[in-house]
Amino acid sequence: GEDVEQSLFLSVREGDSSVINCTYTDSSSTYLYWYKQEPGAGLQLLTYIFSNMDMKQDQRLTVLLNKKDKHLSLRIADTQTGDSAIYFCASETGANNLFFGTGTRLTVIP
Amino acid sequence: ETGVTQTPRHLVMGMTNKKSLKCEQHLGHNAMYWYKQSAKKPLELMFVYSLEERVENNSVPSRFSPECPNSSHLFLHLHTLQPEDSALYLCASSQDRSYNEQFFGPGTRLTVL
Numbered sequence: 001g002e003d004v005e006q007s008l009f010l011s012v013r014e015g016d017s018s019v020i021n022c023t024y025t026d027s028s029s030t031y032l033y034w035y036k037q038e039p040g041a042g043l044q045l046l047t048y049i050f051s052n053m054d055m056k057q058d059q060r061l062t063v064l065l066n067k068k069d070k071h072l073s074l075r076i077a078d079t080q081t082g083d084s085a086i087y088f089c090a091s092e093t094g095a096n097n098l099f100f101g102t103g104t105r106l107t108v109i110p
Numbered sequence: 111e112t113g114v115t116q117t118p119r120h121l122v123m124g125m126t127n128k129k130s131l132k133c134e135q136h137l138g139h140n141a142m143y144w145y146k147q148s149a150k151k152p153l154e155l156m157f158v159y160s161l162e163e164r165v166e167n168n169s170v171p172s173r174f175s176p177e178c179p180n181s182s183h184l185f186l187h188l189h190t191l192q193p194e195d196s197a198l199y200l201c202a203s204s205q206d207r208s209y210n211e212q213f214f215g216p217g218t219r220l221t222v223l
Contacts, residue, residue: 042214
């Protein structure tokens with residue numbers, strides 16, 4: 001099956017940019033997703049990118065995809081304390097299953 | 111209520127108990143999922159139901175038994191669990207099996223003593 005890897009922790013200062021990285025192994029991944037999990041809540045879809053794109057921007061969020069290196073990143077501009085959460089990267093394969101990473105816990109320091 | 115709800119939110123059980131987790135979605139979706147979230151591990155897909163039929167069972171031990179009586183409800187029946195089964199169990203739904211924007215419930219935090 002697909003392996004999706006993320007670092008476990010990231011700390012940034014309020015107002016700085018955050019970059020959360022993810023790597024995956026299945027080159028046939030069709031869509032790649034970023035989900036956010038706030039304390040005590042389930043995962044919420046933030047954004048996704050189709051595998052034939054290399055960038056997608058949505059307000060403060062920028063997703064970059066390097067398909068050759070199987071590397072996905074999520075950049076959050078002007079990070080706020082409300083952005084503190086766990087961010088999950090997920091890859092969709094041809095079987096319509098989502099494979100998730102471990103999640104990266106983002107801590108925003110005021 | 112809107113979205114995906116799960117009950118109970120917290121559950122503590124002994125290894126010999128039998129309990130059930132409930133999930134309900136109010137979104138009119140046709141596919142529902144159970145995931146297991148353990149610390150420092152990837153989110154693990156356990157079961158997938160599409161139109162009330164189980165379409166995926168990812169080598170989950172038989173002490174976990176899912177049930178989907180209709181497209182709005184999903185249960186996870188638990189019996190003779192082990193302490194390593196302690197985790198957050200998340201339910202999700204999507205419009206259908208081929209549409210992968212999944213909507214998650216808040217989860218049930220399970221502790222097995």
